[in-house]
Amino acid sequence: MAFKHRFAAAPALFVAPVLFSALILFLVVCGAVSPARADTFTIVGFGDSLTAGYGLGPGQGFTDRLQAALRAKGLDVTVANAGVSGDTTSGGLSRLDWSVPDGTRLVILELGANDMLRGVAPDIAENNLDAMLAKLKQRNIPALLAGMRAAPNLGADYQKTFDTIYPRLAAKYAVPLYPFFLDGVSGHPDLQLEDGLHPNPKGVDVIVERILPVVEKAIADNRGPS
Template sequence: MAFKHLVAFVALFMAAFGAVSPARAQPLQIVVFGDSLAAGYGLAAGDGFADKLQAALVAGGHDVAVANAGVSGDTSSGGLSRLDWSVPDGTGLVILELGGNDMLRGISPDITEKNLDAMLARLKARNIAVLLAGMRAAPNLGAGYQKSFDGIYLRLAEKYGVPLYPFFLDGVAGNAALNQADGMHPNAAGVDMIVERILPVVEKTMAALPRNS
């Protein structure tokens, strides 16, 4: 009889207070989906954006696992072709950072926008939140190209209602001390700057996710 009473007590306790949800017991899965800027081109292990973002989030008390799904040289077309298998089920947030290589190759902004639009639509259909990281065109491509390319990210952020970090390389682009010798890829200190600046936006995005409600 005592054992039966114990079982009944445990059942009442769980009904009253609820068991820990398996979804909430797991770290938030974040995927950084992008090109060489996400992949950590030219950097030592642990110095890439995904690793340093995870360290900063964990230091801030967040239970997260940040996966690096960056591919050096990737364009928006390449990203679209690998999106479905690069972002696994269970992902809670994707930081989408693509378009820089399209710009460097002079690809039509219309194509870049179409590809990013399709990626956002697919992620939305899978109920995966997105933080869109924007890029900016080099001035030497002309004012018309620059205006069209730079406007891609705001237009898509507004269309899909996703948060936008306007320029992934904010504070780093053009600063020789924060870039590798090629002048395009951040060094370890440059990654630190990117993480420092984007971190509040990532945390705000995380706070709005259903699992945190």
């Protein structure tokens, strides 16, 4: 699924702050708030505003809707929101260690859209994502890589180079890949906010529905002791 051409007019994506989510995550890391019971499978959604829930109300964002969908299937799961609006892969790498607490059972890594929209060289984005996956592997924290695709107006060469980042890294680290986080939403105005970039609540539900089987399998594959 390709991005709409209006992406060319967007100087930057995902610019709203997520102070509340950051505060809760900080309290979790510091031990002031317990993220879940000891037997709960804890997932961290680590990304930009697509994860953070830009422009959405309480309970409408990706992590909340994913948690609700997993619990509706009888799974004892908590999905923490570590999305930061405006984040790039460079920003993600700089905050990964403190944004993903010890005891996390799975990280959904969703970054790269802002790099792409700003025309950052694909090799920079790839190196940052590679370093994040390496850090998670070193900490024995499984990852699910959520891919992004380049807007066509950036040119065929950029698009081809950028789009191969995620399959290559998923193969290198043997992690599950969801090829395109906005699959089924990009190019569908009825599923997007007025900016034509971010999903609206219906769009979030489409994302959750499509990624859910991949997340369920990742949970099943990592059900061992935390």
